[in-house]
Amino acid sequence: MMRALTARQLAFGWLHFALALPSIYLLLGMPLVLREQGWSGTQIGLLQLAGLPAVLKLVMAVPVERCRLGGGGYRAWAGLLGLLLGLALLGLAYDFPLAQPPRFYAWVLLISWLATWADVPVNALAIRCLPVEERLRAGGIRSAALFLAAVVGGGLLLVVHERSGEAVPFVLMALLLAVGGLLLRWISVPAEAGRQRYVSAAEAVQPVSHKGAMGFVRQPAAGLWVALLMLLFPFVGAGWVYLKPLLLDLGMPVEQVAWWVGVGGGIAGALASLAGQRLARSVGLGRALPLLAALATLALATLGGVGYMAAGHALWLVGAGLLACAMGALSGVMFGLMMHFARSGYQALxxxxxxSLFTLSRLAVPVLAGILLDRLGYPAMFTALALGMAAVTVMALLGGSILQGAISKSGEVR
Structure with missing residues (x-):
């Protein structure tokens, strides 16, 4: 049984990896190339708005939840949207208009929209197929998969771009999606009968009247969770967006940035993702969340302090490593909590x-940070992000025990 669960977790991990890779390459890897091409900080920040479709995931979830698409349900939706995403990647492979920002924005927006939509049925399928006690672990695996996507999209594919040309990375990403499509056919969905292990105690006691989106906010501690969901990640995420352009501006070669930050930082984040969920299971969310938020604050403050010191590359890379670990650990725990707060029968919704709420704040902060960067420079930008993260740490310290108490009945964490 454990072997089957592990195989299922790894299959979903691959699907998360293949779906996240295009957006990571375009939104986190390409800023390095765009900076090399002369794009400004504001232009790079505006590129992040191509991730706006993720704000509309709630809207995208409605047809996924209500239309079974030929009787196939979540799996059929994931397969169709994955196919369309692969075709869009092949289209951009042979039309790469870096000199025409509006056209490039349009391609990135299309790819981001399809990847975002496909992410909804894949995650709904994971919530339906994995037992309650596996959800926090699933969050760690998903986060690790996203950081491995960062290794490939923010590092290795940049090296491929430099050495083999602009089309090859997109063809490779389309092939990885094709492998994911094969895995979709292999994943089995548990029957409705005997699915008690797949429904948490919190879900089981949901009154019948708790239908639709409003039922979500009636869950215990849902309001606190929404606040933390929107604030825990965007400050570290914004810092990561501008880390590669920063090192390029400091004179580090493109390929070296790709290896040190893209590959090295991605591996550190993946390992931290797995460690973060273990920390939450061992010491409890009430202690883990403020500890991880404090680590994120330390990482951003380190980058701000190094900037004011005008230090060399080595200290910048230390700050980058801390930031990668903070991002990985935080995101792993957050993805597990997102699975917990998805009610039975409303997984996609x-x-x-x-x-949608997570993305709304995640996209707004990089734009503001880019404007701050153009006006005041890197040290001031990282310092402002550190101050914002410090405020979130206080919120996590005050509310972590409340959140832990609300979800402890499900048996997912101590």
Missing amino acids: DYGLQA
């Missing part, structure tokens, strides 16, 4: 709602 509740996941879409949470993802």
Whole structure:
């Protein structure tokens, strides 16, 4: 049984990896190339708005939840949207208009929209297929998969771009999606009968009247969770967006940035993702959340302090390593909590709602940070992000025990 669960977790991990890779390459890897091409900080920040479709995940979740698409349900939706995403990647492979920003924005927006939509049925399928006690672990695996996507999209594919040309990375990403499509056919969905292990105690006691999106906010501690969901990640995420352009501006070669930050930082984040969920299971969310938020504050403050010191590359890379670990650990725990707060029968809807709220703040902060960068420079930008993260740490310290108490009945964490 454990072997089957592990195989299922790894299959979903691959699907998360293949779906996240295009957006990571375009939104986190390409800023390095765009900076090399002369794009400004504001232009790079505006590129992040191509991730706006993720704000509409709640809207995208409605047809996924209500239309079974030929009787196939979540799996059929994931397969169709994955196919369309692969075709869009092949289209951009042979039309790469870096000199025409509006056209490039349009391609990135299309790819981001399809990847975002496909993410909804894949995560709903994962919530339906994995037992309650596996959800926090699933969050760690998903986060690790996203950081491995960062290794490939923010590092290795940049090296491929430099050495083999602009089309090859997109063809490779389309092939990885094709492998994911094969895995979709292999994943088995548990029958409705005997699915007690797949429904948490919190879900089991949901009154019948708790239907639709409003039922989500009636869950215990849902309001606190929404606040943390929107604030725990965007400050560290914004810092990561501008880390590669920063090192390029400091004179580090493109390929070296790709290896040190893209590959090295991605591996550190993946390992931290797995460690973060273990920390939450061992010491409890009430202690884990403020500890991880404090680590994120330390990482951003380190980058700000190094900037004011005008230090060399080595200290910048230390700050980058701390930031990668903070991002990985935080995101692993957050993805597990998102699965917990998705009610039985409303997996796609509740996941879409949470993802929309998460993305809304995640996209706004990099734009503001880019404007701050152009006006005041890197040290001031990282210092401002550190101050914002410090405020979130206080919120996590005050509310972590409340959140832990609300979800402890499900048996997912201590």
